[in-house]
Amino acid sequence: MTKDIAAILAHPQFRAACDALRDGHARYVDEIVTLTEIPAPPFKEERRAEAFRGMLAGYRLEDVALDGIGNVTGLRRGRGNGGIVVVSAHLDTVFPEGTDVTVRREGTRLFAPGVGDDTQGLGALLAFVRALDAAGIETEADLLFVADAGEEGKGDLRGIHHLFTEGDFRDRIGAFFSLDSPEPESVTVRGVGSHRYRVSFRGPGGHSYGDFGTVNPAHAMADVVAGMARWQVPAEPRTTFSASVFGGGSSINAIPQEVWVEIDLRSVDQPALDALDARLHALIAEATAAENARGDSSAGIITAEATRIGARPAGETAPDAPIIAACDAALAAFGFEMKRDTASTDSNIPMSLNIPAVTIGTGASGARAHTLEEWVDLEPGQSLRGLSAALAAILATAGLHVEG
Amino acid sequence: MTKDIAAILAHPQFRAACDALRDGHARYVDEIVTLTEIPAPPFKEERRAEAFRGMLAGYRLEDVALDGIGNVTGLRRGRGNGGIVVVSAHLDTVFPEGTDVTVRREGTRLFAPGVGDDTQGLGALLAFVRALDAAGIETEADLLFVADAGEEGKGDLRGIHHLFTEGDFRDRIGAFFSLDSPEPESVTVRGVGSHRYRVSFRGPGGHSYGDFGTVNPAHAMADVVAGMARWQVPAEPRTTFSASVFGGGSSINAIPQEVWVEIDLRSVDQPALDALDARLHALIAEATAAENARGDSSAGIITAEATRIGARPAGETAPDAPIIAACDAALAAFGFEMKRDTASTDSNIPMSLNIPAVTIGTGASGARAHTLEEWVDLEPGQSLRGLSAALAAILATAGLHVEG
16 A cells, blocks of 8 residues: 555556546536525525436445435445544535526636535536556555535534534544635645624613613613623634624613623634633623623623534644645646645534644635625646545545555 | 783683684594594605694684695784794604504593604694684784694605705794693603714625625624714703614625614704714724724725615704793693703704704693504693693793783
8 A cells, every 4th residue: 555645646546546537527617606506595405416326326336315404424344553634525515595606607607606615516526436446456445425415504514513523434534535626736734713703781771861861771782792802812822703694672661681702702712712702701701790780680680692603613733744745746746835724614524623634725726705696716737636635635644555 | 901810810801712612522532533544654744734724714814824844834814023923733643554553532531643743733733723713812922833744754754854954834934833642731841853874884795604804884884883882971951872673694604785774863953963973984984994994905996875765954942031930830830840850853854953842742632642542632621722832822922912
């Protein structure tokens, strides 16, 4: 076996796989179009998952199936040496139901909501599976192909979270790739964790004049946000907070019965994120108690409820991890210069569990993700260099079985 | 002439007027029903105004007309001694267009949105005009009957404001009655002033993680509301404030570009209200400057805009003013005990101009004003005592001309 990039690149079977990627490029593009045009709004990825399961059939994969959370998985068994390497892309898009997802082609460009983020990644999984079969490649570790649910927004990485906490393969996963961007040079090696809350402050309310002096939940909310404004947080590990969206109150002549604010806390470091989270909860308790002490609570007290509306763990792949070195070498071999990025992606989950993970690109160019003007350019030259580099990095991580 | 309540009550012409009220009570009720069923939503009082103008025709009134703001006025000329005494009720209700305003009768009760507040007052104006004519009463001062626009909410007392600032009669008004409540015993002698603002805080916005450190308008808003929470205000003259309704922010992962809060300031004392207003503006400037000093404003600074969305002047009728004494004596004569109230009504305007003014009831019982379940009970016994007492107070203020 070998995990050496130079040896892999030189191996006839890898060259055969690259040929298969080249020969199948038109099909790769067509499959991206097909999948893009199957809507996959947040929490409604089922139709696309079913279609993808069908497209995964007929290859050297075991147990192609939908798991309990809505991920499609297919295991490509290796030689039994080295557990499982996950190769994933996410099913969901950010676009709500009813969005026109018709793909418009202009030369090598595809225009459509979700085409790059992350339908192209799904296409890459299919292209890899075919290329591996065509080249008769055997890996040392098993490869688990995963089209996962709930990467975006309130999906909260639930597909990959499930994979690592409840999935059948959870105890055997040794490395993790997420294909989730057109750009080939960006390799996400740090995962920004986030805790998101909607904090509601409630009280008895009353008439603004007649009941003046009654505790006002707006005062407690304001104390929380004013307190946050004065927080000092570390620049490294980068840690941030934002009071973002506000609402509540029913009438200008009423002391509100409820007001609320949505708060976003982030850090690349989980202990720092947990510390900030504790600080927020302490501030909420303090601000609420202060208003109850300050005002008249005979008609009722101010209470606060912090509902967690999002949680993504922070994590990092060790800078000297072989998976990063493999990406670096594979990209360099195909003419790309790796950039180590920090982002919030499916890799957050394995990173938080100290499982080596990277989020990589698929070799295209593209832009305007999360807008209706999203596009990717699948010009075959760069596209094939990117796909080949990614496949090389995966093989270097799983180990290429070499006969004799 | 006489302004003495005992003399007025004993005078045959006043007794004749009371008889006319009694004989016309069924018509009074019918007219309230008719007017209630003509919708008069905020800023859309025209239809009811037109109908009321028609109903005022044919009496001993001059110049029955709609003025520039939408008030219906009709002058009942007196002997030319003592300027003008206004007798008013408001046309508008709080109910939006499309509200079912059909009146349901149960015995002497009428159920409908707006029936008591203030359609019944409009009915009382008609009943008074008829009773005065029937009894052949002449007053010393002129009586100006006014059905006014915009008393409720955002209407901001604009009908009566116009009457006193731009109306044809503005320089001659010496006393003011507003009939605006079923309850006969409540006499409003102090007007709560209010200044209402929507304060918007704006900034450059940005990504909550990528642009962390950028000035956040929510911090400025929170400093304002937290600062207000710590204000000390006088209990006498009663002065109040409320941060009421909140909004703004577009997404939990964005530093907001705009957040806003609606603030209600009130006082029975105009200088105290003005001082609180200045304090709010200073606090807004301070909080905005503090956030600009605290955060990164390279992409833009935080600005604040306080838009006044309501203003009612504070005022008071002198406790020993003859208009209050007249009410007290008239009510007592008909078996009611006057209560001096504080409220925000059309009388705020003349009170703020030091013109003696009271807001009084029409002698019914009722409840649930400002709800769809509003009702009044026009049981003739109490209703006629209340109407008669109000008419006596008006005549005592305008002066009853006595022959010979």
